[in-house]
Amino acid sequence: MIADRRDERPVRSHERVWTGAVFDMDEDRVEVTPGNVVTRHYVAHTGAVAVVALREGAGDLEVALVDQYRHPVQATLWEIPAGLLDIEGEEPVEAAKRELYEEADLEADTWHTLVDYFTSPGGTTEGLRIFLARNVREVPAGQRFERTDEEAAMQLRWVPMREAVAAIHDGRLHNPSAVVGILAAQSARTQDWKCLRSAHAPWLRSPFSRKLRN
DSSP: OOOOOOOOOOEEEEEEEEEOSSOEEEEEEEEEETTEEEEEEEEEOOOEEEEEEEEEOSSSEEEEEEEEEEGGGTEEEEEOOEEEOOSTTOOHHHHHHHHHHHHHSEEEEEEEEEEEEESOTTTBOOEEEEEEEEEEEEOOGGGOOOOOGGGGGOOEEEEEHHHHHHHHHTTOOOOHHHHHHHHHHHHHHHTTTTTOBOTTOOOOOOTTOOOOOO
8 A cells, every 4th residue: 555654854953044934944954864964944933734625515515715816926816725734732623613713714523634745845844635625604794803914804605516627727816825634525526425533643743843932
C-alpha cells in the first residue's frame, strides 16, 4: 500500500529569520544525506482546515461556496469555508465547525475527514485538512457571526456539484481547497461515501509548524 511517511533528517542549525502576524519564515541547515548539508527556507504556518458542506438540491447535490478577495493574487475567488488553526488546543474538526458558522452561517450534524494535503511542501509547513459536512442547516439570523474586513462582503452561494466540477475543469475555480475538496467529494460520492474517514482521523502534519503565541 502506498503511503506518505514521517521522515526526519538531522537539522544542524535553525534560525527564525522573519516573524509575521500570520506566519513566520525559518532557515534550516539540514543534512539531507550523510555529509550533504543544505540550506532550506520555508514558511512556518499553523495549518488550516476547510469544509465541503453539501445539501440536497434540485436534481443534484449542492456545495456551499463563499467569495473572498485575495490580495496577493488580486482576485476574488469562490472558495469553500476555511480558516487557520489559530486557537490553542482547538481540535481541527471544531475549528472547521467554527469556520463554517463564521463564514457561511451554517451548521452541520454529520462530519467526516474528506482529504488532507500540504499546500506547498517545498516551501511551507502548512497542512490542510478538508472536512465533509452533511445534514446542513442555516444559523438563525439573530445568532449569526458578525464578519469584518474583507470577510464582511462574503456571499454564500449553493452550487450544483456537476457545475462546480465543470468549473474546475474549465479553469474557472482556482482556490486549492475548493479544487481538492470538490473533486474529493465527487470521488467519495461515486463510492457511496464508504471511503470517508472519522472526523478525528490521524493527520500527518509538519513538526515544524508555527507554534501559537500567547
